[in-house]
Amino acid sequence: METANLFLLLWAALAFWVLGQIWLVQIVIYPLFAEVGAADYIRYHRSYTRRIPLPVILPGFASFLLPALLAVYGPAVPLWMSAANIMAGLAGLLVTVLLEIPRHARLEKGGRNDAIISELIRYNWPRTVSISLQAVVTFLMLRHVFGAA
Structure with a gap:
């Protein structure tokens, strides 16, 4: 198998892993933040943030970040696929850095805050959509490279 095709397969595994993960975060994990009592919240959030680096x-x-490398080193796909993948990745990065990380920091320092938890859930929707879009584009890339059969 060509290296470029292997890169696409590895990318697909990552993209579909992150797809499942973001929907779990959006539908289950972030809403559960509101179920933790105020007295235990900071300890809970610190425990959460210690556990998520490797899987999340x-x-x-x-x-x-990898869509840019995939566009250069991956197999030939229509330009729009690479562009959409890169743009969706950048959107997810911007949401994470500008909206989500600051809210996590506020929760970790200040404890439970229902308004911040609501913002975390609401502002995560664009990231959920961008990662979902990456998964759709990845599926289309796989079809393009390996055929519809």
Whole structure:
């Protein structure tokens, strides 16, 4: 198998991992933040942030940044696919850095705050959509490279 095609397959595994993860975060994990009592909240959030780097943060940031490398080193696909993948990754990165990380920091310092938790859920929707778009584009890339059969 060509290296470019292998890169696409590895990218697909990452993209679909992050897809499942972002929907779990959006539908289950972030809403559960509001179920933790105020007295235990800071301890809970610190425990959460200690546990997520390997399964969540590293794959997430990789999914934001690797589309540019895939466009250069991956197999030939229509330009719009690469562009959409890169733009969706950048959108996810911007939402993460500008909206989500600051809210997590506020929750970790100040404890439970229902308004911030609501913002975390609401502002995560664009990231959820961008990662979902990456998964759709990745599926189309796989079809383009490996055929519809």
